[in-house]
Amino acid sequence: MLFKAFLIKYGEIGIKGKNRYLFEDALMDQIRYALRDTEADFEVTKEQGRIYVEMNGDYDYDEVVDALGRVFGIVGICPVIISEKCRWEDLCRITGDYMEENYPDLNLTFKVFCRRADKHIYKPSMEMAADMGEYLLDRFSQLSVDVHHPQVSLNIEVRERVYIYSIEIPGPGGMPIGTNGRATLLLSGGIDSPVAGYMIAKRGVKIDAVYFHAPPYTSERAKQKVVDLAAIVARYAGPIRLHVINFTDIQLAIYEKCPHDELTIIMRRYMMRIAQSIALEEKSMGLITGESIGQVASQTMQSLLVTNAVCSLPVYRPLIGFDKNDIVDISKEIGAFETSIEPYEDCCTIFVAKHPVTKPNEHHICRSEHHLADVIDQMVETAIKTQEIIDCG
Amino acid sequence: MEIYLDNAATTRVYPQAAETVLKVMREDYGNPSSLHMKGVDAEKYLRDSRETLARLLKVEQKEIVFTSGGSESNNMAIVGSVLANKRLGRHVITTRIEHPSVYNPMEFLREEGYEVTYLPVDEYGLVRLDALKKALRPDTCLVSVMAVNNEIGTIEPLEDIAGIVRQTNPHTLIHVDAIQAFGKMKIYPSRLGIDLMSASGHKFHGPKGTGFLWIKSGTKVHPLILGGGQQKGMRSGTENVPGYAGMGSAARLEFDHLDEKIDRLYELREYFIENVLKIEGTHLNGGRYRGSFSMSQEGMAGHCAAPHIVNISFEDIRAEVLLHALEEKEIYVSSGSACSSNHPQLSGTLKAIGVPRALLDSSLRFSFSYDTDKDQIDMCLQALGELLPVLRRYTPGGRKRR
Numbered sequence: 001m002l003f004k005a006f007l008i009k010y011g012e013i014g015i016k017g018k019n020r021y022l023f024e025d026a027l028m029d030q031i032r033y034a035l036r037d038t039e040a041d042f043e044v045t046k047e048q049g050r051i052y053v054e055m056n057g058d059y060d061y062d063e064v065v066d067a068l069g070r071v072f073g074i075v076g077i078c079p080v081i082i083s084e085k086c087r088w089e090d091l092c093r094i095t096g097d098y099m100e101e102n103y104p105d106l107n108l109t110f111k112v113f114c115r116r117a118d119k120h121i122y123k124p125s126m127e128m129a130a131d132m133g134e135y136l137l138d139r140f141s142q143l144s145v146d147v148h149h150p151q152v153s154l155n156i157e158v159r160e161r162v163y164i165y166s167i168e169i170p171g172p173g174g175m176p177i178g179t180n181g182r183a184t185l186l187l188s189g190g191i192d193s194p195v196a197g198y199m200i201a202k203r204g205v206k207i208d209a210v211y212f213h214a215p216p217y218t219s220e221r222a223k224q225k226v227v228d229l230a231a232i233v234a235r236y237a238g239p240i241r242l243h244v245i246n247f248t249d250i251q252l253a254i255y256e257k258c259p260h261d262e263l264t265i266i267m268r269r270y271m272m273r274i275a276q277s278i279a280l281e282e283k284s285m286g287l288i289t290g291e292s293i294g295q296v297a298s299q300t301m302q303s304l305l306v307t308n309a310v311c312s313l314p315v316y317r318p319l320i321g322f323d324k325n326d327i328v329d330i331s332k333e334i335g336a337f338e339t340s341i342e343p344y345e346d347c348c349t350i351f352v353a354k355h356p357v358t359k360p361n362e363h364h365i366c367r368s369e370h371h372l373a374d375v376i377d378q379m380v381e382t383a384i385k386t387q388e389i390i391d392c393g
Numbered sequence: 394m395e396i397y398l399d400n401a402a403t404t405r406v407y408p409q410a411a412e413t414v415l416k417v418m419r420e421d422y423g424n425p426s427s428l429h430m431k432g433v434d435a436e437k438y439l440r441d442s443r444e445t446l447a448r449l450l451k452v453e454q455k456e457i458v459f460t461s462g463g464s465e466s467n468n469m470a471i472v473g474s475v476l477a478n479k480r481l482g483r484h485v486i487t488t489r490i491e492h493p494s495v496y497n498p499m500e501f502l503r504e505e506g507y508e509v510t511y512l513p514v515d516e517y518g519l520v521r522l523d524a525l526k527k528a529l530r531p532d533t534c535l536v537s538v539m540a541v542n543n544e545i546g547t548i549e550p551l552e553d554i555a556g557i558v559r560q561t562n563p564h565t566l567i568h569v570d571a572i573q574a575f576g577k578m579k580i581y582p583s584r585l586g587i588d589l590m591s592a593s594g595h596k597f598h599g600p601k602g603t604g605f606l607w608i609k610s611g612t613k614v615h616p617l618i619l620g621g622g623q624q625k626g627m628r629s630g631t632e633n634v635p636g637y638a639g640m641g642s643a644a645r646l647e648f649d650h651l652d653e654k655i656d657r658l659y660e661l662r663e664y665f666i667e668n669v670l671k672i673e674g675t676h677l678n679g680g681r682y683r684g685s686f687s688m689s690q691e692g693m694a695g696h697c698a699a700p701h702i703v704n705i706s707f708e709d710i711r712a713e714v715l716l717h718a719l720e721e722k723e724i725y726v727s728s729g730s731a732c733s734s735n736h737p738q739l740s741g742t743l744k745a746i747g748v749p750r751a752l753l754d755s756s757l758r759f760s761f762s763y764d765t766d767k768d769q770i771d772m773c774l775q776a777l778g779e780l781l782p783v784l785r786r787y788t789p790g791g792r793k794r795r
Contacts, residue, residue: 216717
């Protein structure tokens with residue numbers, strides 16, 4: 001049996017009052033975007049507060065469910081079969097066949113829910129549900145009814161046609177992209193930052209990304225890896241614009257003029273400053289990083305304080321309380337892990353002191369940065385001016 | 394202008410070989426097994442290519458089996474010969490500096506219950522003959538040694554090795570991985586007294602996905618790819634006719650005026666080494682001089698290398714950084730073996746010849762071809778001269794150097 005449509009269940013959107021239609025429209029746009037690359041011919045419709053994806057002709061079920069499973073805002077995906085309005089006896093037979101096909105075992109409890117948009121057909125909804133239940137009990141002796149905690153909730157909805165469904169595949173939840181502004185992700189080649197981008201995007205935020213490239217200390221392949229990671233996040237977050245900043249000169253200047261145990265922290269402060277300039281240009285409302293307290297020297301509370309001090313935009317750190325294992329789990333779930341662990345250097349791992357400061361003091365750091373005073377503004381300006389833009393996804 | 398000094402990784406296909414490939418693909422596209430004219434025309438390319446290779450190696454045409462490249466040739470030589478000669482014994486010998494396409498089949502045999510002896514090498518990468526003598530046993534069925542090392546260019550004393558093996562145990566099979574040697578050294582397998590020899594098309598300006606294995610007639614090798622019985626059952630699958638035609642054409646060109654070209658390449662190599670060693674903090678890994686497959690000749694035993702491979706260690710430099718810095722000037726070289734650059738821990742040769750730990754990650758391979766000219770070498774030397782002081786400013790050791 002081919003499911004002819006998918007009923008899309010969404011959660012938090014439902015409570016957004018007068019803005020509800022904005023959220024629903026964004027969700028429909030995202031569904032269309034996600035299905036764009038499938039071979040299916042489909043139509044996304046909204047009827048009486050429900051979103052349906054109706055399929056025309058043959059399509060690859062797994063591919064479509066997989067694509068819908070990446071659309072933020074979807075809580076559940078229900079594959080639906082559609083019947084023309086027919087005689088009651090035929091509807092019973094079709095429903096019975098549906099049950100038989102989807103639950104071969106049939107040794108389970110169920111409950112029938114009926115809804116009619118067309119009130120002139122069949123019988124009152126409650127009566128319809130009871131009669132359908134009786135028909136099924138008669139036809140399949142293993143079935144039993146449980147009206148409080150049924151294992152299968154069988155839904156029959158009568159509209160222009162009759163929709164039958166009982167299966168709900170969980171969606172990713174969250175909010176549709178485009179309903180919550182825009183933020184700029186500091187994307188490295190590591191495990192954390194793609195996950196951070198994914199998590200903020202899940203709240204409906206449109207994402208840009210910044211990558212700091214340091215040739216010849218980082219290779220073309222390291223850059224390609226970041227482009228690949230952006231494309232992986234874009235499968236969920238929609239197209240991502242990646243700003244590639246050549247960071248070599250700044251990094252070398254820091255290496256030459258500043259104390260080595262402060263290299264990383266100073267480097268990160270310049271990365272944040274540059275990311276913020278780009279964010280402001282892109283009308284982005286915040287920065288996103290993959291930092292998590294205490295993971296490395298530059299992510300102690302003291303280091304975060306000193307790094308944060310150069311930003312006026314809010315910095316979103318969705319992984320702040322996560323253990324590495326938890327981050328790895330999400331990374332695997334979204335399909336980024338294999339790419340993240342490819343062995344190409346990113347610029348954070350090259351200029352690392354043996355014993356970096358773990359409790360930097362902002363006053364000291366500012367004094368160190370003062371050694372860069374005559375060159376750094378020009379370098380930052382050049383780095384921003386010569387950025388390369390790559391659209392991913 | 395692009396300067397490609399990574400010819401041990403792969404080479405640019407000779408234009409004439411590429412034209413041959415294209416012609417076969419577009420016009421003579423038949424399946425050599427087909428009975429009609431189209432098949433016969435296609436088969437002719439295979440015959441021509443086989444004839445060329447046989448002539449250049451001074452062997453019989455029927456002794457050449459086409460493969461998909463060096464790795465397949467090595468796999469077939471090792472696994473195939475051991476499978477077909479079980480009665481010879483369950484002990485095999487190889488060296489510590491082989492390419493992964495020899496090392497991994499050896500490890501596969503070990504897992505299957507064979508005993509594998511890995512011979513040590515000296516500071517130039519030369520197989521220790523005394524160790525070979527000690528390792529040989531009555532049940533040794535195979536000895537596999539490379540002709541030219543892919544990382545540092547060492548020429549192994551194949552004649553001496555074959556002599557020792559034959560003297561001790563005449564039935565033991567000898568395989569030579571000649572992937573880096575074919576076209577850069579004069580190598581005649583039947584005169585060396587070996588049984589199997591691997592080569593790869595893309596190392597001598599032929600197309601990728603092509604190679605061959607020479608199997609001395611009478612030597613039993615079990616095929617690894619079974620199917621329609623092509624190539625007398627030794628390697629099934631419709632032959633890569635355009636590829637093999639291109640490989641034959643490339644081999645012809647590579648061997649044209651070979652003596653002069655080898656002379657010139659050795660001069661170029663020496664010129665490069667002489668000048669690169671003038672730069673502070675550089676070391677040559679492996680031998681410096683011209684050599685052959687015999688220890689007894691030339692009197693330079695142990696100090697020899699193939700004409701196209703030079704491996705240099707640069708103190709206080711990370712090889713990968715220098716590689717990318719050269720890349721920015723369109724000079725392309727390799728760190729370790731390009732095939733295994735993603736797995737730096739696999740670079741076994743440098744470790745095996747005793748390069749100090751601090752320099753393992755500081756070594757680059759420059760590999761030439763007959764197209765390489767002195768201008769390119771000069772530009773590379775100039776680039777190294779400019780880059781090294783700059784890059785060393787940003788490394789801990791380099792800072793002290795100032």
